[in-house]
Amino acid sequence: MPIHTTIAVVTGASRGAGRGIAIALGQHGCTVYVTGRTKQSGDAPLPGTIYETAEAVTAAGGKGIAVCVDHSNDTQVKALFEQVENEQGKIDILVNNAFAAHSDMTMPGFFWQKPLELVDMWNVGLRGTYVSSYYAAPLLKKGGLVIFTSAAGSRHYVFGPTYGVHKAGMDKMAADMAVDFRETEVACLSIWMGALLTERMSSMLTAEPEKYSFLKPETMESPEFTGHIIWGLYNDKNLMTLSGKALIGAEIAKTYDIVDRDGIQPPSYRDKYGVAPVDQHPHEIH
Numbered sequence: 001m002p003i004h005t006t007i008a009v010v011t012g013a014s015r016g017a018g019r020g021i022a023i024a025l026g027q028h029g030c031t032v033y034v035t036g037r038t039k040q041s042g043d044a045p046l047p048g049t050i051y052e053t054a055e056a057v058t059a060a061g062g063k064g065i066a067v068c069v070d071h072s073n074d075t076q077v078k079a080l081f082e083q084v085e086n087e088q089g090k091i092d093i094l095v096n097n098a099f100a101a102h103s104d105m106t107m108p109g110f111f112w113q114k115p116l117e118l119v120d121m122w123n124v125g126l127r128g129t130y131v132s133s134y135y136a137a138p139l140l141k142k143g144g145l146v147i148f149t150s151a152a153g154s155r156h157y158v159f160g161p162t163y164g165v166h167k168a169g170m171d172k173m174a175a176d177m178a179v180d181f182r183e184t185e186v187a188c189l190s191i192w193m194g195a196l197l198t199e200r201m202s203s204m205l206t207a208e209p210e211k212y213s214f215l216k217p218e219t220m221e222s223p224e225f226t227g228h229i230i231w232g233l234y235n236d237k238n239l240m241t242l243s244g245k246a247l248i249g250a251e252i253a254k255t256y257d258i259v260d261r262d263g264i265q266p267p268s269y270r271d272k273y274g275v276a277p278v279d280q281h282p283h284e285i286h
Helices: 016-027 050-059 074-087 116-139 161-184 199-207 225-234 249-255 269-273
Strands: 007-010 031-036 063-068 091-096 140-150 187-192 246-248
Touching: 007 016, 007 074, 016 031, 016 050, 016 063, 016 091, 016 140, 016 225, 031 050, 031 074, 050 063, 063 074, 074 116, 091 116, 091 225, 116 140, 116 161, 140 161, 140 225, 161 187, 161 246, 187 225, 187 249, 225 249, 246 249
Parallel strands: 007 031, 007 091, 031 063, 091 140, 140 187, 187 246
Antiparallel strands: none
């Protein structure tokens, strides 16, 4: 294998943002390990499997490798990274995207009126991300990049506390892991994605058009958009100056002259709603 091949791992890539990110990285020639639980159609309520995503990565110009992983299972996560180490010997880009969204997350009502099981989303969304980063860390070398997919819900109310804590946790994990990775020159970044036109979102728009009338498909981000932003960041010679930050994807896209499908430039949450990430305090206690 050529030494310049970029090796990426994208968790939670059967569908949605993970699938789009994986395909976009494939368009840039990356070898992408695609993880998720869905192995065949019908295993999940929404369409998409890890094998379909891997095939799409290869068709896009990269090499897709599907690995069935339940990110609530530490043993399976460890085995994933052992496989990557045996086959590639390194990881250049880790995208922590796996998130077990509960179907009742968007239902009306206060948090105590929704199923208690919603809190289980943290097992994959937060704990699973930590475990993936833990096992990936020894394989990440100078110039590597760890991405945490997040959203503006880390700073304002969206769907209730289970969702908000997950997104805030992703931002904080990026900040704190960046400190530990500093000496090895591996960058950690949390990327705020905008409203994504995913399979789940399309289903929600169809089922409750009035509730989500404020979302305009023509300005929503495609799932691939964030993948192109990640590639731009990975190739930025000044990447380490950004490490530890939470960034709005739509704003970074403008920096790298990246546009979405049909030349669309998705709006920034900062411009549209006045919501923006905050930098963590620089004081460290070791």
